[in-house]
Amino acid sequence: MTRLGIIAGGGLLPEILVQRCRAAGRPVFVAALKGQGDPARFADAEVETFRLGAVGAIIKRLRSLDITDIILSGAVQRPRASELIPDLWSARFLARTKALGRGDDGLLTAILNALEEREGFHVLAAHDLAPDLLTPAGALGARPVTQDMTADLAAGIAGARSLGRRDAGQAVIAAGGRVVAWEGPEGTEAMIAGAGPEARGGMLVKAMKPGQEPRVDLPAVGPDTVDQAVAAGLRGIAAEAGRSLTLDRDEITRRADGAGLVVHGFTDDDLAGGNR
Numbered sequence: 001m002t003r004l005g006i007i008a009g010g011g012l013l014p015e016i017l018v019q020r021c022r023a024a025g026r027p028v029f030v031a032a033l034k035g036q037g038d039p040a041r042f043a044d045a046e047v048e049t050f051r052l053g054a055v056g057a058i059i060k061r062l063r064s065l066d067i068t069d070i071i072l073s074g075a076v077q078r079p080r081a082s083e084l085i086p087d088l089w090s091a092r093f094l095a096r097t098k099a100l101g102r103g104d105d106g107l108l109t110a111i112l113n114a115l116e117e118r119e120g121f122h123v124l125a126a127h128d129l130a131p132d133l134l135t136p137a138g139a140l141g142a143r144p145v146t147q148d149m150t151a152d153l154a155a156g157i158a159g160a161r162s163l164g165r166r167d168a169g170q171a172v173i174a175a176g177g178r179v180v181a182w183e184g185p186e187g188t189e190a191m192i193a194g195a196g197p198e199a200r201g202g203m204l205v206k207a208m209k210p211g212q213e214p215r216v217d218l219p220a221v222g223p224d225t226v227d228q229a230v231a232a233g234l235r236g237i238a239a240e241a242g243r244s245l246t247l248d249r250d251e252i253t254r255r256a257d258g259a260g261l262v263v264h265g266f267t268d269d270d271l272a273g274g275n276r
């Protein structure tokens with residue numbers, strides 16, 4: 001099999017993809033983005049660290065290894081314009097596309113298109129390599145959504161999709177039948193931590209942005225998400241079935257079941273109180 005290049009941000013997903021490559025016997029090279037996670041987590045893989053503005057250097061290294069298939073994975077904290085020191089490739093890209101002024105999906109889609117159309121790479125989705133990571137419909141653990149949670153679930157789905165249409169985020173918390181917290185640039189963890197007492201008893205809902213490029217930045221839930229939801233006093237987590245990722249599902253369900261937390265893969269039926 002040809003070598004796969006993984007451009008890795010933070011979080012669990014890049015590690016899982018490296019493990020899947022190792023299990024399949026596929027060679028892999030990791031371009032770890034500086035400040036977005038510890039490169040030591042890829043100790044068993046060939047890994048090099050690159051700063052965020054050095055896209056040209058990443059491309060040069062990938063080509064030196066004859067890599068054509070790449071995956072962009074993991075969370076990336078968007079830098080302020082004053083913090084970004086672009087190399088020549090990045091400076092030309094930003095001048096040509098004005099992508100830094102777009103939302104996250106607009107920026108990532110522009111990068112993906114440039115890598116494919118101008119540089120000749122083939123960009124894969126994480127779920128092309130690991131389709132089992134896609135969230136299934138229904139209860140992921142022992143506890144299903146109960147009737148008294150349906151209003152929060154429906155409000156959360158509508159709120160998350162509304163937020164996504166503005167390319168402003170993918171997650172909300174709904175409680176009392178209304179959205180009480182909206183994800184911002186700081187991400188889901190910061191939203192949960194800052195939600196306050198009105199979020200207690202509510203649901204975290206994560207949805208793919210309508211019209212989003214599906215090969216990068218799908219909403220994701222991992223074991224840490226469960227711990228954060230429990231600490232905030234939430235009753236459940238819902239992620240869009242088939243359009244989000246659940247990372248280390250066995251550990252997610254173990255922690256959720258132990259804490260009495262609902263984890264649910266939602267579909268459009270849940271907007272009308274379906275799937276009960």
